[in-house]
Amino acid sequence: xxxxxxxxxxxxxxxxxxxxxxxxxxxxxxxxxxxxxxxxxxxxxxxxxxxxxxxxxxxxxxxxxxxxxxxxxxxxxxxxxxxxxxxxxxxxxxxxxxxxxxxxxxxxxxxxxxxxxxxxxxxxxxxxxxxxxxxxxxxxxxxxxxxxxxxxxxxxxxxxxxxxxxxxxxxxxxxxxxxxxxxxxxxxxxxxxxxxxxxxxxxxxxxxxxxxxxxxxxxxxxxxxxxxxxxxxxxxxxxxxxxxxxxxxxxxxxxxxxxxxxxxxxxxxxxxxxxxxxxxxxxxxxxxxxxxxxxxxxxxxxxxxxxxxxxxxxxxxxxxxxxxxxxxxxxxxxxxxxxxxxxxxxxxxxxxxxxxxxxxxxxxxxxxxxxxxxxxxxxxxxxxxxxxxxxxxxxxxxxxxxxxxxxxxxxxxxxxxxxxxxxxxxxxxxxxxxxxxxxxxxxxxxxxxxxxxxxxxxxxxxxxxxxxxxxxxxxxxxxxxxxxxxxxxxxx
Amino acid sequence: xxxxxxxxxxxxxxxxxxxxxxxxxxxxxxxxxxxxxxxxxxxxxxxxxxxxxxxxxxxxxxxxxxxxxxxxxxxxxxxxxxxxxxxxxxxxxxxxxxxxxxxxxxxxxxxxxxxxxxxxxxxxxxxxxxxxxxxxxxxxxxxxxxxxxxxxxxxxxxxxxxxxxxxxxxxxxxxxxxxxxxxxxxxxxxxxxxxxxxxxxxxxxxxxxxxxxxxxxxxxxxxxxxxxxxxxxxxxxxxxxxxxxxxxxxxxxxxxxxxxxxxxxxxxxxxxxxxxxxxxxxxxxxxxxxxxxxxxxxxxxxxxxxxxxxxxxxxxxxxxxxxxxxxxxxxxxxxxxxxxxxxxxxxxxxxxxxxxxxxxxxxxxxxxxxxxxxxxxxxxxxxxxxxxxxxxxxxxxxxxxxxxxxxxxxxxxxxxxxxxxxxxxxxxxxxxxxxxxxxxxxxxxxxxxxxxxxxxxxxxxxxxxxxxxxxxxxxxxxxxxxxxxxxxxxxx
Numbered sequence: 001x002x003x004x005x006x007x008x009x010x011x012x013x014x015x016x017x018x019x020x021x022x023x024x025x026x027x028x029x030x031x032x033x034x035x036x037x038x039x040x041x042x043x044x045x046x047x048x049x050x051x052x053x054x055x056x057x058x059x060x061x062x063x064x065x066x067x068x069x070x071x072x073x074x075x076x077x078x079x080x081x082x083x084x085x086x087x088x089x090x091x092x093x094x095x096x097x098x099x100x101x102x103x104x105x106x107x108x109x110x111x112x113x114x115x116x117x118x119x120x121x122x123x124x125x126x127x128x129x130x131x132x133x134x135x136x137x138x139x140x141x142x143x144x145x146x147x148x149x150x151x152x153x154x155x156x157x158x159x160x161x162x163x164x165x166x167x168x169x170x171x172x173x174x175x176x177x178x179x180x181x182x183x184x185x186x187x188x189x190x191x192x193x194x195x196x197x198x199x200x201x202x203x204x205x206x207x208x209x210x211x212x213x214x215x216x217x218x219x220x221x222x223x224x225x226x227x228x229x230x231x232x233x234x235x236x237x238x239x240x241x242x243x244x245x246x247x248x249x250x251x252x253x254x255x256x257x258x259x260x261x262x263x264x265x266x267x268x269x270x271x272x273x274x275x276x277x278x279x280x281x282x283x284x285x286x287x288x289x290x291x292x293x294x295x296x297x298x299x300x301x302x303x304x305x306x307x308x309x310x311x312x313x314x315x316x317x318x319x320x321x322x323x324x325x326x327x328x329x330x331x332x333x334x335x336x337x338x339x340x341x342x343x344x345x346x347x348x349x350x351x352x353x354x355x356x357x358x359x360x361x362x363x364x365x366x367x368x369x370x371x372x373x374x375x376x377x378x379x380x381x382x383x384x385x386x387x388x389x390x391x392x393x394x395x396x397x398x399x400x401x402x403x404x405x406x407x408x409x410x411x412x413x414x415x416x417x418x419x420x421x422x423x424x425x426x427x428x429x430x431x432x433x434x435x436x437x438x439x440x441x442x443x444x445x446x447x448x449x450x451x452x453x454x455x456x457x458x459x460x461x462x463x464x465x466x467x468x469x470x471x472x473x474x475x476x477x478x479x480x481x482x483x484x485x486x487x488x489x490x491x492x
Numbered sequence: 493x494x495x496x497x498x499x500x501x502x503x504x505x506x507x508x509x510x511x512x513x514x515x516x517x518x519x520x521x522x523x524x525x526x527x528x529x530x531x532x533x534x535x536x537x538x539x540x541x542x543x544x545x546x547x548x549x550x551x552x553x554x555x556x557x558x559x560x561x562x563x564x565x566x567x568x569x570x571x572x573x574x575x576x577x578x579x580x581x582x583x584x585x586x587x588x589x590x591x592x593x594x595x596x597x598x599x600x601x602x603x604x605x606x607x608x609x610x611x612x613x614x615x616x617x618x619x620x621x622x623x624x625x626x627x628x629x630x631x632x633x634x635x636x637x638x639x640x641x642x643x644x645x646x647x648x649x650x651x652x653x654x655x656x657x658x659x660x661x662x663x664x665x666x667x668x669x670x671x672x673x674x675x676x677x678x679x680x681x682x683x684x685x686x687x688x689x690x691x692x693x694x695x696x697x698x699x700x701x702x703x704x705x706x707x708x709x710x711x712x713x714x715x716x717x718x719x720x721x722x723x724x725x726x727x728x729x730x731x732x733x734x735x736x737x738x739x740x741x742x743x744x745x746x747x748x749x750x751x752x753x754x755x756x757x758x759x760x761x762x763x764x765x766x767x768x769x770x771x772x773x774x775x776x777x778x779x780x781x782x783x784x785x786x787x788x789x790x791x792x793x794x795x796x797x798x799x800x801x802x803x804x805x806x807x808x809x810x811x812x813x814x815x816x817x818x819x820x821x822x823x824x825x826x827x828x829x830x831x832x833x834x835x836x837x838x839x840x841x842x843x844x845x846x847x848x849x850x851x852x853x854x855x856x857x858x859x860x861x862x863x864x865x866x867x868x869x870x871x872x873x874x875x876x877x878x879x880x881x882x883x884x885x886x887x888x889x890x891x892x893x894x895x896x897x898x899x900x901x902x903x904x905x906x907x908x909x910x911x912x913x914x915x916x917x918x919x920x921x922x923x924x925x926x927x928x929x930x931x932x933x934x935x936x937x938x939x940x941x942x943x944x945x946x947x948x949x950x951x952x953x954x955x956x957x958x959x960x961x962x963x964x965x966x967x968x969x970x971x972x973x974x975x976x977x978x979x980x981x982x983x984x
Contacts, residue, residue, distance in 0.1 A: 029920070036923075058815045061811075061815050062811055066806055067853050068822075071815055071816065079570050079572075080572060104816065289662060314558055319553075323546070323549055323553050323563055323596075324546065324549075327563075328558040335827070335829045336829070337828070359558070361559050428521070431524065431528075
């Protein structure tokens with residue numbers, strides 16, 4: 001892509017003033033419009049070292065109300081970030097509705113910096129491109145605007161600027177040996193970056209190459225691109241909203257039906273269960289230790305019918321883990337803070353750290369269960385979710401080196417009724433049963449169909465569904481632990 | 493405190509089973525009661541190395557529903573944590589209403605580990621004790637329960653356990669040279685820890701020393717203490733609530749009246765303002781650079797009348813900072829997630845990192861302004877807030893090495909009316925004026941009194957209030973920048 005850009009372009013002062021000032025004003029008005037339309041906006045400024053990223057960022061910021069944007073200057077990962085999958089630190093920084101997130105350098109620079117120096121970088125950069133495109137597409141599909149600029153300068157120009165910085169005592173410390181090293185390899189990196197940009201130049205998150213030799217020319221082009229893109233999107237958005245709900249072409253993953261049973265061949269007594277669990281305990285402890293030492297994370301998802309015994313199952317399972325090595329993530333309806341973000345954001349935030357377990361008590365599958373059945377999201381939204389969830393899980397497994405198992409706790413309708421009635425009679429258990437549970441039960445068939453479709457469309461090699469036959473709760477507890485052992489052993 | 497404890501105490505198996513099992517059940521029921529009463533609970537397990545902290549934590553966890561607690565195993569600070577004041581990492585981990593936070597080691601171990609090895613540790617430990625007591629009292633005053641156990645073993649017992657761990661390949665890696673070093677200095681540390689515990693053994697957060705030579709004895713004492721304390725507090729809480737709102741003896745800081753003017757002696761034109769600001773720019777850039785290099789953080793608080801020009805003032809001020817070195821924290825009414833925490837929690841979360849600025853657009857002073865006037869909190873709550881805020885600011889300044897300036901933007905009532913009317917007429921500014929603004933204006937006198945009291949009671953040496961005369965907005969912008977320069981220069 002770089003070839004066709006003329007790096008000698010300049011702009012004279014008068015043209016600059018005349019063109020940029022009105023653009024600044026339009027940008028400032030656009031910020032308010034984006035806020036009113038509750039559109040989250042991501043602006044990425046990338047480029048060569050010394051190409052003017054800081055200067056351009058500062059320029060854009062001048063036209064914005066500082067209360068409505070957050071600037072993320074992306075540098076080396078913190079140790080917390082390093083303990084999570086690569087894209088995690090960017091997911092958690094995605095803007096809430098109506099806010100602007102400005103990235104001075106981004107996942108692009110970090111992917112290059114972290115992957116280029118390792119063996120097999122070609123493969124890992126390809127994986128990164130895939131992860132990035134999924135990330136940007138999912139955000140865009142949920143209504144976010146993504147605008148990316150790459151500041152392009154020649155090797156010679158870069159050299160002049162680096163030398164200049166070295167001479168200035170205020171900036172000399174910025175010019176590290178690593179930066180010179182990158183400079184000397186400019187010609188090696190050029191085609192790599194070129195390809196990287198080309199493969200991430202998508203309809204939903206296009207790149208704009210900015211000829212950055214002339215500072216004013218660069219600024220004027222960044223502004224005009226920003227304003228043009230935002231105005232187009234704002235007009236489009238207003239139009240879409242008047243049409244009520246957009247229908248995108250949604251690709252649903254193929255069906256791969258999962259058979260559900262509520263009772264297994266064998267039922268256990270409390271004592272059977274205790275004996276088997278005790279025998280498994282040591283095995284689990286060892287696995288836990290190895291996962292911790294090797295820094296492998298593991299996710300366990302619990303979904304199931306009301307009263308299927310999720311709580312009891314989780315409590316028992318958790319006892320076999322190192323208490324310092326797991327978190328239970330209880331999932332309820334999203335609060336207003338969470339609603340301001342992409343629906344996957346609140347789950348990704350709680351990804352386990354390297355070497356830890358996360359047990360999700362209900363999960364992102366709410367999108368295709370309760371949100372679908374109760375109409376809390378639109379049909380295109382939940383239809384799209386199957387693929388989005390598969391992508392998220394695959395990306396998680398591949399970029400963290402960890403694993404996922406997903407449990408569906410199955411009981412039959414009669415067993416549920418029996419348990420509801422028991423709960424109502426027991427003063428210690430009454431708190432567990434609410435009006436809502438009875439209402440959900442009336443929609444059993446709707447949920448049943450949603451569960452079938454969910455299992456079939458999201459039962460993947462990297463994140464399989466396991467049906468836990470839960471009419472007998474002792475059997476269910478043993479099976480859950482066994483399946484965790486099976487799932488984790490595969491990683492060792 | 494240690495002297496009076498008999499480390500040879502043991503318990504036989506039968507007594508243990510008979511006493512502990514019912515306690516476990518009571519604890520499990522208490523967890524639900526705490527949730528229903530929406531009481532946040534903090535359980536701290538501290539002790540000597542190898543005294544059984546992990547084992548005890550694991551024990552307690554077994555009786556709890558994992559969906560309602562979070563375990564925090566406190567170890568060395570992450571780099572993000574190190575970039576904040578010492579107590580910050582614990583503040584952000586305080587539990588929301590109805591949840592339990594279990595700390596396996598805590599601020600106590602970290603204070604010892606981080607302070608004991610430095611010169612002047614006596615002084616810094618004393619400071620830490622003060623910070624900790626304030627932290628625990630503020631949480632307790634807001635309704636949290638804090639229960640702290642210290643597992644006590646003798647030096648000989650510790651040696652036996654460490655050697656045992658070294659022999660086991662699964663635990664040998666836990667016994668680091670640092671731990672042996674601590675062991676050899678047991679007798680040196682004993683009186684220091686003793687004093688530390690004594691001085692933090694408060695009515696609102698008492699310590700329980702646990703004789704931990706016999707594992708079962710220790711567990712049984714931890715359980716009985718937990719259950720006893722929680723049951724007492726639950727009963728007390730139920731009682732208090734029936735009495736509707738508690739009246740504690742509140743110590744209000746003395747008054748130190750601050751004179752407010754809406755116009756300064758001089759008014760500036762836009763051009764005057766631009767010229768002065770340009771001259772100050774270089775000075776500000778240099779200060780910014782030095783603060784960054786020395787890792788000194790700085791907080792700027794904006795409060796003021798509606799239409800006093802906070803937004804414009806902040807936007808202009810922010811232009812003089814390195815864009816990568818500041819954050820604007822816009823403060824609105826707390827969302828439901830924030831409401832689940834202590835009222836200071838959401839502000840402390842956004843403390844600036846070392847070397848950064850944070851500009852709070854409105855702040856914790858909402859407690860004694862809008863929340864007081866509109867009755868969003870009770871009178872005892874806002875009365876208590878003056879002292880709590882002073883403590884928080886003092887602790888911030890002392891433990892971060894940074895600074896705070898607080899701006900009150902003053903305009904007179906006529907000027908506000910003029911600006912409201914202007915805003916209503918200007919289509920570009922209409923969004924800035926709402927019904928609520930008019931309603932607030934009607935309560936001018938109530939707010940006026942609240943502002944007076946706020947300024948007088950929280951105008952401290954370490955975090956002074958500066959009145960910005962804002963009838964002339966150019967003057968106000970110049971003054972704000974000058975005061976930031978003055979406030980930061982003091983730190984250099």
